[in-house]
Amino acid sequence: NGAIAFKDVHFAYDAARPILKGISFEVPAGKTVAVVGPSGAGKSTLSRLLYRFYDVQQGTITIDGQDVRGVTQKSLRAVIGMVPQDTVLFNDTIAYNIRYGRVSATEEEVVAAAEAAQIATFIQSLPEGFQAMVGERGLKLSGGEKQRVAIARTILKAPPILILDEATSALDTRTEQEIQSALDVVSRNRTTLVIAHRLSTVINADEIIVLKDGVIAERGTHGELIDRD
Ligand code: ADP
Numbered sequence: 001n002g003a004i005a006f007k008d009v010h011f012a013y014d015a016a017r018p019i020l021k022g023i024s025f026e027v028p029a030g031k032t033v034a035v036v037g038p039s040g041a042g043k044s045t046l047s048r049l050l051y052r053f054y055d056v057q058q059g060t061i062t063i064d065g066q067d068v069r070g071v072t073q074k075s076l077r078a079v080i081g082m083v084p085q086d087t088v089l090f091n092d093t094i095a096y097n098i099r100y101g102r103v104s105a106t107e108e109e110v111v112a113a114a115e116a117a118q119i120a121t122f123i124q125s126l127p128e129g130f131q132a133m134v135g136e137r138g139l140k141l142s143g144g145e146k147q148r149v150a151i152a153r154t155i156l157k158a159p160p161i162l163i164l165d166e167a168t169s170a171l172d173t174r175t176e177q178e179i180q181s182a183l184d185v186v187s188r189n190r191t192t193l194v195i196a197h198r199l200s201t202v203i204n205a206d207e208i209i210v211l212k213d214g215v216i217a218e219r220g221t222h223g224e225l226i227d228r229d
């Protein structure tokens with residue numbers, strides 16, 4: 001479960017400039033839907049409305065038929081996992097950063113998640129910046145390694161819903177492909193909303209929504225959208 005439905009969603013940060021002007025689409029349980037569109041199109045705003053960082057001004061967003069406005073942000077964060085563009089690490093060990101996904105997890109579960117994300121070798125290290133304060137150097141993680149920490153955190157949390165918000169867009173092409181394959185594994189059979197600015201990064205999505213000027217300009221599978229070009 002975890003089916004998401006956006007119905008006639010309207011939103012403006014500033015009443016004079018509507019960002020979303022009647023957006024309707026569904027992410028069926030276990031499926032992956034990607035929202036693509038130019039920068040500023042309102043893609044991230046859609047995800048912020050889903051976990052109630054802001055609330056819709058007209059229309060509804062439901063999860064398994066329930067209006068999210070009847071659910072607390074805390075409860076929503078318990079069922080929604082998120083991999084952002086740049087993962088910001090807490091000033092504690094990598095293991096602690098992974099455990100943040102589910103604080104009740106056992107040490108074995110943390111290690112298993114780290115192994116699945118291929119970062120098991122350095123989970124007892126502190127990220128750069130923390131040890132620096134006490135005169136030592138922390139471990140400098142690459143962008144790809146930080147995304148692997150976010151992936152391990154998500155594996156541990158195992159949320160029914162996953163938001164991938166430009167999760168690979170800060171990475172170089174080779175690292176992007178590696179992290180994309182890891183994300184494909186994590187999102188399999190999980191209700192996933194992918195936010196991306198290029199069609200080429202969402203080839204495997206069950207449906208792609210193209211957002212433009214506050215409305216859905218086009219929708220279809222990757223193959224269908226490419227054919228129409
Ligand atoms: P995208 O993810 O497609 O790049 P966003 O959803 O982040 O777009 O933003 C959509 C528009 O809303 C942009 O023009 C952005 O500048 C504006 N915006 C985003 N967040 C805020 C905010 N907190 N206050 C005012 N305007 C905002």
Ligand code: ADP
Nearest residue numbers: 044047048051053076077078080081082084165
């Ligand atoms: P930004 O505008 O920087 O993308 P958002 O407004 O989308 O940020 O969200 C604020 C921060 O809250 C995000 O950077 C993310 O780290 C965190 N966050 C968002 N959703 C979740 C979630 N479901 N669980 C935990 N943290 C989240």
